Amino acid sequence: MPSESQSGLSESSNKAKAFDPLLNRLRRWYARVWHIPRIHRTYRSKNLAETFGEVYRTKAWGDNGTPFFSGGGSRGPVVEKYCAFVVQFIGDRQVQSVVDIGCGDFTVGRQILEAADVRYTGVDVVPELIQHHQNTVHDPRVGFLCADATRDPLPSADLCLIRQVFQHLSNDEISRALANLTNFLWILVSEEVPFEPTSYNLDKPHGPDVRGFQGSGVFLDQPPFSMAVTEVWRFTFTPHSGLRTVLLEHRALGLSSS
Numbered sequence: 001m002p003s004e005s006q007s008g009l010s011e012s013s014n015k016a017k018a019f020d021p022l023l024n025r026l027r028r029w030y031a032r033v034w035h036i037p038r039i040h041r042t043y044r045s046k047n048l049a050e051t052f053g054e055v056y057r058t059k060a061w062g063d064n065g066t067p068f069f070s071g072g073g074s075r076g077p078v079v080e081k082y083c084a085f086v087v088q089f090i091g092d093r094q095v096q097s098v099v100d101i102g103c104g105d106f107t108v109g110r111q112i113l114e115a116a117d118v119r120y121t122g123v124d125v126v127p128e129l130i131q132h133h134q135n136t137v138h139d140p141r142v143g144f145l146c147a148d149a150t151r152d153p154l155p156s157a158d159l160c161l162i163r164q165v166f167q168h169l170s171n172d173e174i175s176r177a178l179a180n181l182t183n184f185l186w187i188l189v190s191e192e193v194p195f196e197p198t199s200y201n202l203d204k205p206h207g208p209d210v211r212g213f214q215g216s217g218v219f220l221d222q223p224p225f226s227m228a229v230t231e232v233w234r235f236t237f238t239p240h241s242g243l244r245t246v247l248l249e250h251r252a253l254g255l256s257s258s
């Protein structure tokens, strides 16, 4: 997943940090007039499976030598801390089953399973990625399913994880996915966001880019979603941005029991 830093748009050497305000403005300008429009042109006519299949094939989120790489945001201290939080959540609520929507390269899921004894289903829209996991992961607690969360039936579980998935979708696709989350008691949605955004939920077409390039981010508690969510965890990358996790509870969603 491309945080701004992963795409080289906000990564600064110490020397460059002295020029941060100017550099950041230049990067944002470059992103706005060239980089982002080019990404949108590339994926506009493709559906979600084609889009993210191509993202993986072309290594748009980087290349660590494995067939599928979900990006630097799926690794490192943020993942360790996130997994520790999820494991604690699982223990506190006696969660027995987890569905991980947009499981990607399974780095995060694998780490959770090392510390928590739960049944786990990884769901992703890219068929070849799911096939790869089905061929290579041999853990009786684990299964994988190819499904598009915006429209396909999803398995049920106590807990649903959606981590750095919505940030790559349009607002309409996010709304459709939210309406499809009927099978869970708890849903944890994690998004990379600026903590003082210039706008909330700036719409964009689906693709490997994120709203952070334009100073925005996915905030489910803000229009057009305006959902009753509780911020339960955040990991601060800089004083201005980080990974924000919100909890959606079944009752707060106004969903009937499944």
Ligand SMILES: C[S@@+](CC[C@H](N)C(=O)[O-])C[C@H]1O[C@@H](n2cnc3c(N)ncnc32)[C@H](O)[C@@H]1O
Pocket: 001, 002, 048, 052, 053, 070, 071, 073, 074, 101, 102, 103, 104, 105, 107, 108, 123, 124, 125, 126, 147, 148, 149, 150, 162, 163, 164, 165, 168, 169
């Ligand atoms: C940036 S990766 C995140 C992977 C993982 N959640 C993590 O945090 O490391 C986003 C993943 O979401 C998947 N995805 C995007 N839209 C989806 C949809 N509508 N249904 C299921 N998976 C989707 C992509 O194929 C990709 O694997």
